[in-house]
Amino acid sequence: MHPSHYTKPKKVPLIVVRQATIDDVDAIKQLVDVFTKTGDLLPRSKREIMITVGDWVLAEADGVPVGIGSLLMYTPQLAEVRSLAVSDKVQGLGVGRKIVAELVALAKKRDVPTVFALTRAVGFFVKIGFEITEKERFPQKIYHACRICPLKDNCDETAVVMELHK
Numbered sequence: 001m002h003p004s005h006y007t008k009p010k011k012v013p014l015i016v017v018r019q020a021t022i023d024d025v026d027a028i029k030q031l032v033d034v035f036t037k038t039g040d041l042l043p044r045s046k047r048e049i050m051i052t053v054g055d056w057v058l059a060e061a062d063g064v065p066v067g068i069g070s071l072l073m074y075t076p077q078l079a080e081v082r083s084l085a086v087s088d089k090v091q092g093l094g095v096g097r098k099i100v101a102e103l104v105a106l107a108k109k110r111d112v113p114t115v116f117a118l119t120r121a122v123g124f125f126v127k128i129g130f131e132i133t134e135k136e137r138f139p140q141k142i143y144h145a146c147r148i149c150p151l152k153d154n155c156d157e158t159a160v161v162m163e164l165h166k
Contacts, residue, residue, distance in 0.1 A: 013061035013090065017098040019106070020056035020068075025049050027065040028056055035085040044083065057102045059086065059095045066090045069099040071106050071115075078138070079107050081117040096121075097128055104162065113165040118157040130160035137161070 020028060028049050035041040049056065052070065059067030067086040073079050081103050086095045107115045116138055119125055126132065138159060 012093065015059060015061055015066075015090065015093060015095055015098065017057055017059045017067070017095070017102050019102070020053050020058045022050065022053055024056070024058050024065075025053060028053075028058060028068050031065060031068045031085060031087075032083060041083055041085055055106075056083075057099055057106075059090075059099055061087075061090050061093075061095075067095045067099050069103050071103045073110070073112070074138075076110075077112065078114050078116070079110070079112045080138075081115060084117070084119075096124060100125075100128055104164070108164055111165075114161060114163055116159060116161040118159055120157055122158045122160060125160040130162045133159045133161045135159040 025046060029044070029046045032041055032044045032049070036043045052072075055072065056068060056070045058065055066089060067084075069084040070082055071079050072082050081100055084096065084099060086099070104115060116133070117125060117130070118135065118138075122132065135157075
């Protein structure tokens, strides 16, 4: 390669994924709003995030918020990974995998045996240990969120599930 075509590799950022705190509410809301505009997430109010902040995780790259996810408890036996989003700037660096791992750890800590998600990123979830299943297996989700989703009649998401206690 000719020296004039060489470009110095970019520094890989330090990625930290941690449970969110009340101080993270504004950063989470900003990320939710970005991904709501792209159609990747349903909207969440600042109040809703504040009330459920203990169920959220935040990913930071060199201290800058770049990813989010939350764990919604439906019953003591069932929780959903939701509001999972990662900035394009850090795609491919394992941020999504780290966020889901943190949420699964939270579910295990709460002794929740079943975690699921409705997603367009089926391959991602299968790669990290989820299995494809039927949406009808989760009537709680359909009643709680699907009925208010703008795509409810043309849903393009697939249900995936991970059994934590076999």
